[in-house]
Amino acid sequence: MSLPAPRITEQRFWMGMRADHRIRGLKAQREISFDRLFRELAEVAAGMRAEAHQVEKVLAAYRREHGLTAEQVRAERRNRPAWPRW
Secondary structure, eight states, rough: OOOOOOOOOOOHHHHHHHHHHHHHHHHHTTEEEEEEEEHHHHHHHHHHHHTTTHHHHHHHHHHHHTOHHHHHHHHHHHHHHHOOOO
């Protein structure tokens, strides 16, 4: 005998929702490409132009976390199509 579906007022409902959203989030993270991730990081860095030393820190931290060399990052930037500037 299975339990009926939980009502929205029950804790089981919200526990299931949290688990479902976490699983969806993990699946979405797996599908993010390096190029998209780097573009998003570049947009964040571009927004921080006023503090140029922080842009370098952000890029260095990203390289360190992902085990990338400066040459790999330069090659990626060379091969990247020009993305729109808003």
